[in-house]
Amino acid sequence: MAMTCAEAVQRFFAYLDRALVGEARDELAAHLQACLDCCDRLAFSRQLDAFVRERLPDSPLPPDLEARIRGLLREA
């Protein structure tokens, strides 16, 4: 039986993460071939992943952190 949109959506993230294999992957691929709406939804999920990935927090390395760690390791 053909996959429904609701079933397809449940597999999107595993698909994007390359964790979907074999029959599960083939079924989703077949659904995407036929369903433009799900293609758009999947494209948005991919876009959102990239959007968040590019905005992960960052902060410069504190210059004295290495010395503090060496000190901690040396304390005996």
Place this chain on the structure above:
Amino acid sequence: MSAGDALHGTERAAEADPGARARFEALTLPHLAYLFRLAVRLTGDAHDAEDLVQETYIKAWRAFDALRDASRVRPWLGQILSRLVLDRHRAPAHEVAVGDLVELDRFSLYERIDEEDPFPYSDHLHRDFLAAFDDEDVRRALRALPEAYRVPLVLLYVEDLSYKELAEALGCPVGTIMSRLHRARKILERELWACAKRRGLVKDDTPWR
């Protein structure tokens, strides 16, 4: 961890082999910048990250004998750090509360944007919606994720690990990783929608559906 615990471990390893600490430092400190960056990404806070990295080095030093393959030192350190984040926030007995899971699984930011249509004249509605957020909005949404969801998601984004590798790194079944990564994204979608409402981007007043 108390300072006493840390010192005890240091004494033991140093007594066994006086050159061990120098070898440990030579092997692990080149990865300090990587570890700090990972810690900032996992915690979302530079001060937390500093504490976490120091704790990671103490723990790694105490477990140095367990490192079998020196070429794997970076993932080994990353794993110690990631598990520390999870352990610090491990929920006592039950699953971490993220609200109604059925509702969460059903939540679709894509559909909400479609329904609300905040940019009626846009040819790229969903893209324009995302562009309305600044970096801090995204970081706040990430911080809203319980650690059990944030850690695998950030590791996936940063390290591009497979589900099997994530499961090994975090010491849980592959099925757990899969459901956590699915729900992590759903929580993020929900948080971004809540942020859009706070910002007045959308006027939606219905509960999450």
